[in-house]
Amino acid sequence: MRKAVAIVLLIIVTVGISLSLAKIPFGAPKTKVGKRYIEEGIEDTGATNIVTSVVVNYRGFDTLGEVTVLFIAAIGLGVVLTTSKREEMRKIQPASLILYTGCRLLFPLILVFGTYVFVHGHLTPGGGFQGGAIIASGFLLIYLGCRERRINRVVSNLAESLGGLIFVVIGLLGLVFGGYFLFNFLPKGTANALFSAGIIPIVYIAIGFKVGSELAGIIDNLIEES
Amino acid sequence: MMSFLADYIYYIGAFGLILIGFYIILIKHNLIKVIIGLGILDTGVNLFLISVGYITKGTAPIFSGPGIDSEHMVDPVPQALVLTAIVIGVAVLALALSLAIRLYQHYDTLNLRKIREQKW
Numbered sequence: 001m002r003k004a005v006a007i008v009l010l011i012i013v014t015v016g017i018s019l020s021l022a023k024i025p026f027g028a029p030k031t032k033v034g035k036r037y038i039e040e041g042i043e044d045t046g047a048t049n050i051v052t053s054v055v056v057n058y059r060g061f062d063t064l065g066e067v068t069v070l071f072i073a074a075i076g077l078g079v080v081l082t083t084s085k086r087e088e089m090r091k092i093q094p095a096s097l098i099l100y101t102g103c104r105l106l107f108p109l110i111l112v113f114g115t116y117v118f119v120h121g122h123l124t125p126g127g128g129f130q131g132g133a134i135i136a137s138g139f140l141l142i143y144l145g146c147r148e149r150r151i152n153r154v155v156s157n158l159a160e161s162l163g164g165l166i167f168v169v170i171g172l173l174g175l176v177f178g179g180y181f182l183f184n185f186l187p188k189g190t191a192n193a194l195f196s197a198g199i200i201p202i203v204y205i206a207i208g209f210k211v212g213s214e215l216a217g218i219i220d221n222l223i224e225e226s
Numbered sequence: 227m228m229s230f231l232a233d234y235i236y237y238i239g240a241f242g243l244i245l246i247g248f249y250i251i252l253i254k255h256n257l258i259k260v261i262i263g264l265g266i267l268d269t270g271v272n273l274f275l276i277s278v279g280y281i282t283k284g285t286a287p288i289f290s291g292p293g294i295d296s297e298h299m300v301d302p303v304p305q306a307l308v309l310t311a312i313v314i315g316v317a318v319l320a321l322a323l324s325l326a327i328r329l330y331q332h333y334d335t336l337n338l339r340k341i342r343e344q345k346w
Contacts (some may be wrong), residue, residue, distance in 0.1 A: 002237045006252035009243055017241060026233050027282035034279070039301075050287035050299070054306040073317035118312045125288060129313045165294035192290070203298040211313060223345055225327055 046188030046197035047122035055127065056200045056207075060182035064167060071164065074214040081221045092147045110138035118208030122197045128204040132211025139216040143223050151220055156213040158173025163210030170199050170206075194205060257326045257336040262320060268315040272308045277280030279304030331334035
C-alpha cells in the first residue's frame, strides 16, 4: 500500500518536472547575471577565479549565511552527542605499523595542501570550503591511524570562532568604509598575483579555518561516540 | 528518441538520482537507509544545478592565464551555490547520523516502524 502510494507520488513528480524541464535546453546560456560576472568580474573584484568572486564578493552575505548553517549543524551534532554520560575509555586496538607510519608521514603534507588550496582560492580552482574539507580529511586520517591522538578542542574552537569573527569584522569594516556589508575596501592589486583581490583572500582563509575546524570537530564527536 | 536522450542525458541522470533518493526515503524502514537516501537526493540536486549551468563546450570560469576568452565559460553562479551546498550536505548528514545514534541508544532499534510514537 505504502509502496503504491509512493510510486504514484513519484510518477506525478516526474511528469510535472519533465514537463517543465523540456523547455530548458541543455547547454545553452541561460542567465545574464553569470555572463556579467564573467565579463566584469576581474575589474570588479580583482579575483581571476570567477566562482570565488561570486562566493565571497558578489554573494558574500549569502556565504555568511551558509557558514552559519554549517556552524549550527556542527553545534547541533555536539549537543546531541555529548548529553549522555561519558563511559570509561574502551580499549582501542592499535592500527598496524604501515597505517601508523603512513598517516604520520601524510598528515603534515595534507595540511600544507589544504592551506595551499584555500590561500590560492582567488587564483586557482579551490577555496575556503574545499581547503577546509581537505584539512578535515587529514584529521580523519589521524583518527584512523594514530588512534590515541585527539585534536585539542580548545585550539579547534578558537580557530573556528576566530574564522567566523574575522568574516563578520571584515564585513562590518566594509560597512564603515564603503557603505555596504562586505564592501571590498582593500586595494585590488594586479590580477593573477597572490596579494590581490582585496578582502577575498582574507575572507577565504577565515572560511578555510572555520570549515576545517568544524568538520574536524564533527569527526571528533562521531568517533568519540562510536 | 536517441537525440532526446543525448540532449537531456544529464538532466535524466540527475533526476534519476533525485527520484531514487525520494523512493528510498518514502519506502525504507531502516533509519540508516533513509539517511543514505537523503545523501543520494543531495547528490542529485547538486548534479542538477551544475548541469543547468553548463554551456556547450564550456570551460571552468577561471582566467588562469593570458589569452583565455570569456566566450566559452560555464555559468559561475550554480557552481558557487553547489560549492557551499556540498559542505553543508556533509554537515547535515553528520547531524542526521548523530540523531540516528541517539535513537538507537534509546530504542535499541533503527526500524522506524518499531520506534514508539511513530504512527505509520
